Amino acid sequence: MPHCTPEQLALAALREPLPDTDAAHLAGCDRCRAEVASLQRGVDALAVPELAAPQGSVAPPPAVWAAIAGATGVSVVPRPELVAGGTAPARPAPLPAPAPPPPGPRSPSGGSVVRPNFSRLLLATAAALVVGIGVGAAAVALGTADGDEGLQVAAAALAPLDDRGATGEATVVERDDGSRVLELQLDAADVPDGYYEVWLLDEAVSRLVPVGVVQGGDEASLALPTGIDIGEYPVVDVSVEPLDGDPSHSGDSVARGVLES
Amino acid sequence: MTELLERDGRRVRVADVIPDDGPPPGSPWPDDAEIGRRFAAGDEQALAWAYERFAGQVHGMAVRAFGPGPDAEDVTQQVFVSAWTGRAGFRPHQAPLPAWLVGICRHKIADTWARRDRQRRATEAALAEAQAATGPAAPTVDSTVADRVLLLGELEQIGQPQRGIIELAFFEDLTHAQIADRTGLPLGTVKSHIRRTLERLRMRLEVDGAALHA
Numbered sequence: 001m002p003h004c005t006p007e008q009l010a011l012a013a014l015r016e017p018l019p020d021t022d023a024a025h026l027a028g029c030d031r032c033r034a035e036v037a038s039l040q041r042g043v044d045a046l047a048v049p050e051l052a053a054p055q056g057s058v059a060p061p062p063a064v065w066a067a068i069a070g071a072t073g074v075s076v077v078p079r080p081e082l083v084a085g086g087t088a089p090a091r092p093a094p095l096p097a098p099a100p101p102p103p104g105p106r107s108p109s110g111g112s113v114v115r116p117n118f119s120r121l122l123l124a125t126a127a128a129l130v131v132g133i134g135v136g137a138a139a140v141a142l143g144t145a146d147g148d149e150g151l152q153v154a155a156a157a158l159a160p161l162d163d164r165g166a167t168g169e170a171t172v173v174e175r176d177d178g179s180r181v182l183e184l185q186l187d188a189a190d191v192p193d194g195y196y197e198v199w200l201l202d203e204a205v206s207r208l209v210p211v212g213v214v215q216g217g218d219e220a221s222l223a224l225p226t227g228i229d230i231g232e233y234p235v236v237d238v239s240v241e242p243l244d245g246d247p248s249h250s251g252d253s254v255a256r257g258v259l260e261s
Numbered sequence: 262m263t264e265l266l267e268r269d270g271r272r273v274r275v276a277d278v279i280p281d282d283g284p285p286p287g288s289p290w291p292d293d294a295e296i297g298r299r300f301a302a303g304d305e306q307a308l309a310w311a312y313e314r315f316a317g318q319v320h321g322m323a324v325r326a327f328g329p330g331p332d333a334e335d336v337t338q339q340v341f342v343s344a345w346t347g348r349a350g351f352r353p354h355q356a357p358l359p360a361w362l363v364g365i366c367r368h369k370i371a372d373t374w375a376r377r378d379r380q381r382r383a384t385e386a387a388l389a390e391a392q393a394a395t396g397p398a399a400p401t402v403d404s405t406v407a408d409r410v411l412l413l414g415e416l417e418q419i420g421q422p423q424r425g426i427i428e429l430a431f432f433e434d435l436t437h438a439q440i441a442d443r444t445g446l447p448l449g450t451v452k453s454h455i456r457r458t459l460e461r462l463r464m465r466l467e468v469d470g471a472a473l474h475a
């Protein structure tokens with residue numbers, strides 16, 4: 001049997017299983033095994049769990065930003081309630097014991113070696129990363145059926161966008177007839193010469209759909225347009241609108257949250 | 262799916278909130294690409310946005326490596342300071358901002374290991390000296406720790422798609438078949454890129470690793 005191809009040996013260095021005939025050859029061929037070993041040094045240096053894609057969010061203590069601001073001289077301030085991890089749902093971050101520098105090669109080269117078992121965790125994380133990290137608002141716990149009021153299908157906690165401190169909770173409820181309403185509880189000060197308006201935005205904050213007018217400190221039930229995909233417009237936005245007759249968004253948002261189902 | 266959404270878009274009134282030159286003040290929720298664009302342009306607000314959105318993930322990595330405490334906090338701090346002061350090196354078309362920050366975080370973690378290793382050697386050397394001439398030979402460098410710093414630097418030099426492919430293999434533990442799925446590249450292309458990148462890393466270790474370890 002001829003030697004394994006260079007590509008197969010590279011995959012072996014990554015500890016991917018080879019086809020049976022290649023694996024059998026590799027097990028008995030010093031030359032191919034030496035090639036795998038020489039390629040594996042780089043793999044062993046870098047493919048360690050400590051350098052893997054992020055798996056969980058941990059909010060840094062406030063002193064970290066203070067040090068960054070001191071070192072860079074910037075005068076802006078991140079909103080603490082939005083710092084990813086700070087508002088994450090109650091999913092305790094995995095806190096491993098402090099790890100020593102990982103040792104060198106994990107196993108002798110050659111032979112059949114199973115891939116490390118942190119892979120599933122990483123895959124889950126990778127998917128989460130693709131979806132987008134740190135959306136800045138936590139979903140509230142979802143109930144299932146809600147009596148004859150309808151079925152709760154998504155919910156969002158609304159976080160304040162500035163020092164006006166408006167907060168709220170939004171839930172999307174599907175009724176028996178298939179219609180959906182956005183139930184909103186808004187805690188916000190009254191607007192003297194204007195009103196609050198609720199919008200659904202896409203994640204890029206480039207398109208929006210108006211949903212209705214609400215008062216601060218009020219509960220409102222707003223019908224959603226038939227057929228709107230809340231996966232496409234997952235962001236609940238509350239804006240202050242002046243009484244100027246202009247139906248477009250004022251650009252003055254006070255609270256936002258992302259619907260999660 | 263897309264068609265359906267476009268129909269939705271026509272049925273309901275859809276307007277642009279955001280003028281073309283970016284979100285107005287008071288609407289502080291741009292997408293990652295916008296944050297990246299402003300970050301590269303030196304807009305301080307973008308640093309705060311990036312911190313709001315990505316500091317939790319960065320700090321999560323640092324805590325995973327060092328446990329909660331000063332080492333992890335130093336790493337997170339250094340990541341954002343280095344990213345800001347080194348923003349001229351940010352290439353949005355090579356990697357979006359969060360991926361770039363994660364890459365910097367890897368460097369800072371590897372640097373911290375290397376610093377600890379230097380401290381260990383200094384301590385051992387001092388100890389050996391105190392124990393007089395019969396002490397052991399000079400303490401050895403942990404070659405894996407040194408390799409990491411060297412190879413993370415080499416990864417930075419690799420262009421796309423080769424770099425993204427090897428990062429998926431190393432850092433997300435994907436097989437070459439999964440990488441082909443994820444990237445849409447042919448299997449053979451993925452395999453040959455993996456082979457060439459591993460050769461490149463081996464070459465770097467042979468040339469500079471030996472010198473470092475001597």
Ligand SMILES: [Zn+2]
Binds near residue numbers: 004026030031032033
């Ligand atoms: Zn062979």
